[in-house]
Amino acid sequence: MGTQNQTVKILTDNRKARFLYEILETYEVGIELLGTEVKSIRAGKVNLTDGYGLIRNGELWLINAHISPYQASGMFFNHEPRRSRRLLMHRREISKLIGQIEQKGLTLVPLKMYFKGSWVKVTMGLGRGKKLHDKRETIKRRQDDREISRAMKRD
Numbered sequence: 001m002g003t004q005n006q007t008v009k010i011l012t013d014n015r016k017a018r019f020l021y022e023i024l025e026t027y028e029v030g031i032e033l034l035g036t037e038v039k040s041i042r043a044g045k046v047n048l049t050d051g052y053g054l055i056r057n058g059e060l061w062l063i064n065a066h067i068s069p070y071q072a073s074g075m076f077f078n079h080e081p082r083r084s085r086r087l088l089m090h091r092r093e094i095s096k097l098i099g100q101i102e103q104k105g106l107t108l109v110p111l112k113m114y115f116k117g118s119w120v121k122v123t124m125g126l127g128r129g130k131k132l133h134d135k136r137e138t139i140k141r142r143q144d145d146r147e148i149s150r151a152m153k154r155d
Helices: 015-020 035-042 091-104 132-154
Strands: 008-013 021-031 052-056 059-063 085-088 107-116 119-129
Touching: 015 021, 015 107, 015 119, 015 132, 021 107, 052 091, 059 091, 091 107, 091 119
Parallel strands: none
Antiparallel strands: 008 107, 021 085, 021 119, 052 059, 052 107, 059 085, 107 119
């Protein structure tokens, strides 16, 4: 069961999460979806910005991620855009996460959603919230890098 040349197509990237959180670890997890959700995701109608991970009854859930209703389906067969979606992860990994979240006060944040082969996968990051001075430092570092690259192009 190796990974033989599986194509990875990134659907959405939560760039705001990397700004607001210091990401310590990342996990690739599967996601339990309805048919209309998969069709909407294929059309690129997904937003992870306000989403977060939650462990409830020993299961991992993606809360508040927005997947727009699929336009071509009827009103009755569509899904709720911000419904809770179960994330698929091994029980051992979930129990390890429970310990880290409770002890260290960390947060689970969705970073990316992508197709790996025909499966929809989500990269979840275990992160610690950044303080205001850390955010300022990130902005300053980004500006410095931009200025350096401009100077290199001119030469």
